[in-house]
Amino acid sequence: xxxxxxxxxxxxxxxxxxxxxxFWYSLLCAALVLAPWLVSEYLLAQLTxxxxxxxxxxxxxxxxxxxxxxxxxxxxxxGVGAYTQAVLTGMGWPFPLALxxxxxxxxTVGVVVGLPALRVKGIYLGIATLSFGFIVEEVFARWESxxxxxxxxxxxxxxxxxxxxxxxxxxxxxxxxxxxLATLAVVNLLRSHTGRAFVAIRDSExxxxxxxxxxxxxxxMSFAISAALAGIGGALYAHQIRFxxxxxxxxxxxxDLLLMVVIGGLGSIHGAFLGAIFLIGLPQAISxxxxxxxxxxxxxxxxxxxxxxxxxxxxVLFEPxxxxxxxxxxxxWFQLFPFYRKGLFKRQKSFQKxxxxx
Amino acid sequence: xxxxxxxxxxxxxxxxxxxIALGFVLIYKATETVSFAQGELMMLGAFGGLACMxxxxxxxxLAVISAIGAMAVFGxxxxxxxxxxxxxxxxxxxxxxxxxxxxxxxxLITMIPNIGTxxxxxxxxxxxxxxxxxxxxxxxxxxxxxxxxxVVIASTAMLCVLLFAMFRYSKLGIAMxxxxxxQLAAYYMGIPVKRLNGLVWGLAAAVAAIAGLLLAxxxxxxxxxxxIGLKAFPAAVVGGFGSLPGAIVGGLIIxxxxxxxxxxxxxxxxxxxxxxxxLVMLMVKPNGLFGEKLRKKV
Numbered sequence: 001x002x003x004x005x006x007x008x009x010x011x012x013x014x015x016x017x018x019x020x021x022x023f024w025y026s027l028l029c030a031a032l033v034l035a036p037w038l039v040s041e042y043l044l045a046q047l048t049x050x051x052x053x054x055x056x057x058x059x060x061x062x063x064x065x066x067x068x069x070x071x072x073x074x075x076x077x078x079g080v081g082a083y084t085q086a087v088l089t090g091m092g093w094p095f096p097l098a099l100x101x102x103x104x105x106x107x108t109v110g111v112v113v114g115l116p117a118l119r120v121k122g123i124y125l126g127i128a129t130l131s132f133g134f135i136v137e138e139v140f141a142r143w144e145s146x147x148x149x150x151x152x153x154x155x156x157x158x159x160x161x162x163x164x165x166x167x168x169x170x171x172x173x174x175x176x177x178x179x180x181l182a183t184l185a186v187v188n189l190l191r192s193h194t195g196r197a198f199v200a201i202r203d204s205e206x207x208x209x210x211x212x213x214x215x216x217x218x219x220x221m222s223f224a225i226s227a228a229l230a231g232i233g234g235a236l237y238a239h240q241i242r243f244x245x246x247x248x249x250x251x252x253x254x255x256d257l258l259l260m261v262v263i264g265g266l267g268s269i270h271g272a273f274l275g276a277i278f279l280i281g282l283p284q285a286i287s288x289x290x291x292x293x294x295x296x297x298x299x300x301x302x303x304x305x306x307x308x309x310x311x312x313x314x315x316v317l318f319e320p321x322x323x324x325x326x327x328x329x330x331x332x333w334f335q336l337f338p339f340y341r342k343g344l345f346k347r348q349k350s351f352q353k354x355x356x357x358x
Numbered sequence: 359x360x361x362x363x364x365x366x367x368x369x370x371x372x373x374x375x376x377x378i379a380l381g382f383v384l385i386y387k388a389t390e391t392v393s394f395a396q397g398e399l400m401m402l403g404a405f406g407g408l409a410c411m412x413x414x415x416x417x418x419x420l421a422v423i424s425a426i427g428a429m430a431v432f433g434x435x436x437x438x439x440x441x442x443x444x445x446x447x448x449x450x451x452x453x454x455x456x457x458x459x460x461x462x463x464x465x466l467i468t469m470i471p472n473i474g475t476x477x478x479x480x481x482x483x484x485x486x487x488x489x490x491x492x493x494x495x496x497x498x499x500x501x502x503x504x505x506x507x508x509v510v511i512a513s514t515a516m517l518c519v520l521l522f523a524m525f526r527y528s529k530l531g532i533a534m535x536x537x538x539x540x541q542l543a544a545y546y547m548g549i550p551v552k553r554l555n556g557l558v559w560g561l562a563a564a565v566a567a568i569a570g571l572l573l574a575x576x577x578x579x580x581x582x583x584x585x586i587g588l589k590a591f592p593a594a595v596v597g598g599f600g601s602l603p604g605a606i607v608g609g610l611i612i613x614x615x616x617x618x619x620x621x622x623x624x625x626x627x628x629x630x631x632x633x634x635x636x637l638v639m640l641m642v643k644p645n646g647l648f649g650e651k652l653r654k655k656v
Contacts, residue, residue: 070450116637120644123392123449123599127591128640131633134588142626251588255457262454301475302468302581309461316455317443 002335013191032176036169044168045240046284050276051175052236055182057260057272059229062186064258065266066195067222068202072126073113073133074230074257077106079140079249081231082238083147086155095160095174102235103228109136110227114220133254140246152245155238165239175236182229187269189225198222230257259308263315265322274323282307321345362501364617370507370576372613373514375632377569378590379597379605380521381562387538387600388558391441391449395456396566397587398463403429403567404574404583405467408478418483426567433563437556445555460584467581474581480574484509510572517568518606525602534558592636598649607647611635 004011004018016022036044056078064070084102089095113132120128140147147153158165158174165171189195197218200208209215238244256279264275286304297303319326325345333340381396406428410421440459444451468474487505525531537544537551545551570583577583593612597604612632620628627634639646 064450070453116641120640123386123453124595124640124644126392126453127595128637130588131592131636134633135630135637138626138630251585258454259457297469300469300471302465305461305465306469307465309458309463309465312458312461313440313455316451316458317440320444320447320451 015187015191029180036172041168044172046280048168048172048175048240049280050273051172051179052233052240053257053260053276053279054273055179055236056230056233056257057264057276058183058186058269059226059233060257060261061264061266061269061272062189062198062229063222063226064261065268065271066190066202067198067219069219069222070126070258071129071223071226071254072251072258073129073131073136073254074226075249075251075253076129076133076136077110077227077230078234078237078253078257079136079244079246080106080109080227081234082244082249083140083153083234084231085235085238086153086244087146089156089159095158099178099232099235103231106231106234107224107228110223110225111220113227114223130251130254133251137246137250140249147244147246150246152243155242155244158239171239175240178232178236182232183269186225186229190269194218194221259312263312263322265324266320268322268324270327271322271324274327278323282311360621364621365614366501366503366507366511368614368617369610370510370613371617372593372610373510373606374569374573374586374609375590375593375612376606376609377514377517377565377572378587379594379609380602381566381569382590382594383597383599383602383605384558384562384565386594387602388534389441389445389555391445391452393456393562394453394587395459395463396562396590397584398460399429399433399563399566399584400570400573400587401467401581401584402432402463402570403563404480404570404579406567407571407574408480408579411481412478422571425571426564429567430560430564434556434560436563437559441559442552442555464581464584477578477580480571480579482506482575484575504576506575510576513568513572514606517565518603521602530554530557589632592632592639595636595646596639598646601646601648604646604648 002018002020006012011017016025031038035047039047056074060071060074081102084105085098088098088101093101113129116128141150143149144151158171165174190198197208197213200211200213201215201218201222205215241248260275260279261272262275263278264273265271283304286307290299290303315322321328329345332344378396378400381399382393385391385393385396403425406425407421410416410424411418414421416424436459440455441452444455484505489503489505489508490501525535533544533549534554534557536547537549537554541551573583573586589612590609593609594605595608596611597606597608612635615635616628616631619631623631
């Protein structure tokens with residue numbers, strides 16, 4: 001058990017709280033930098049996907065986990081970023097400029113969607129974003145002169161200023177740098193007054209408003225940042241997958257993104273990455289164990305959906321804090337050994353608060 | 359004539375949306391949670407009907423009744439096993455939970471060998487029957503009405519009357535109304551709120567099964583038919599999320615708009631019409647047509 005002796009107010013908002021953080025995150029960074037030499041080409045591609053989904057996850061986590069606004073149409077922002085990147089790099093724009101343009105466009109779209117979000121709450125917001133997602137998917141399919149429609153659109157490699165990311169490793173490094181920057185930006189935002197305003201809105205809109213937080217401004221900002229990060233993720237996704245079609249950005253993708261943050265653990269940045277590992281790793285795990293199952297189960301087409309659904313149900317029922325919450329419990333168990341008590345993380349029994357007032 | 363034709367197909371489609379939306383609204387009114395699995399419950403109902411008719415060889419009416427009854431029991435069990443333990447958690451957990459239930463239901467149906475991945479026709483007695491009204495001697499310009507559509511509209515109307523009577527006159531319906539208005543007060547009056555919530559889930563599942571059985575002859579029975587449930591959300595919102603007649607009216611509006619825009623507007627508007635309508639509605643009148651203005655208590 002570690003006790004931090006605080007001698008300075010600055011310690012409260014330090015990124016690395018103690019030496020352990022510095023050590024473990026440095027180790028993680030070193031492992032990630034050395035990964036191209038340590039793992040196979042195939043695993044590296046999967047790792048790249050994890051980083052890309054991690055960026056989107058961090059963005060969605062900011063919106064869902066820290067501002068308490070749920071978007072069931074995040075694939076739309078993801079798609080806007082991907083298609084912008086595809087079109088602009090097709091026109092010969094250098095990678096960083098196209099990326100910035102994609103992020104800016106996604107953020108603008110996010111603000112447009114965020115505007116009705118200011119009037120509606122809870123489930124209405126979910127339905128508004130869901131509807132928006134469907135409309136954007138249809139636009140991708142119909143605007144054939146730009147998106148290539150259902151026939152799809154191919155995307156080239158990353159090119160900037162005479163340099164081309166033509167190997168898996170070089171693309172991996174581009175993704176790694178952007179992921180680290182995006183994560184640091186979000187973590188930094190969360191310890192500023194803006195981030196605290198987000199958390200205050202999540203915990204209670206009315207108390208946040210009474211404390212002088214402008215709800216509309218902060219909610220729109222959260223939407224915009226989240227959409228911009230989804231757009232950046234989408235742009236990298238376009239380069240990684242090299243072929244875009246509208247059905248990659250449908251409702252299933254939106255729900256997958258949401259599933260990622262819920263299973264990872266709402267309200268923690270770690271959770272976004274753990275969720276991304278889960279989302280990318282589970283299909284691999286399923287195809288690995290498929291051969292050992294009887295054919296009637298292992299080769300059935302619905303197996304993936306059943307496992308996804310069952311895992312989601314299990315997490316909501318038994319581990320609402322997600323994978324990160326599970327990790328916290330395991331860590332605490334080791335730290336307190338042998339004094340871990342069962343009720344340590346017990347959920348407080350809460351009664352449903354009615355939204356209705358007569 | 360063209361317009362009438364479109365209106366009738368729009369209304370019958372709208373009735374389906376309305377019935378699914380009715381399920382959302384029933385659950386929302388009773389427990390203030392939103393079920394994303396309603397479309398999948400509809401799909402399960404249709405498959406239940408199919409199983410009764412083709413594999414068990416039940417006669418039509420027995421098959422319909424047993425499918426609806428089975429789904430009602432399934433709804434009650436679902437509430438008891440997975441929904442009740444997390445009641446009181448943030449509303450979004452329940453949304454994710456029902457999304458998970460939907461995934462599992464769809465996956466399990468797909469996993470049934472040789473049946474889950476195929477599309478099936480539901481052998482109903484009124485299949486492919488047509489009425490012709492008006493027109494000249496050769497039948498040109500006549501109004502062609504599929505009996506299937508008439509059945510959808512008539513059964514929806516009948517179900518609405520039944521539900522209205524239940525909520526108005528039966529003890530159970532009045533108790534449900536009471537507990538949806540104020541759970542705590544209802545509990546103090548001796549109404550078993552928990553058991554009622556279970557029954558409401560059962561009722562919602564039964565209504566979804568009816569929607570599935572009505573939709574099946576028009577489209578087909580297949581594992582992904584539950585996605586139509588996503589179009590019932592706009593219906594529920596347009597009508598006002600807390601209003602039962604609103605759900606049906608919203609469904610009719612969405613159905614008619616969809617069918618008219620499919621004919622008069624360019625390609626692509628048919629599929630998105632419902633969502634455009636709901637976005638406009640949310641901006642203009644967020645509480646829907648029949649919704650009541652709600653303010654949040656601190």
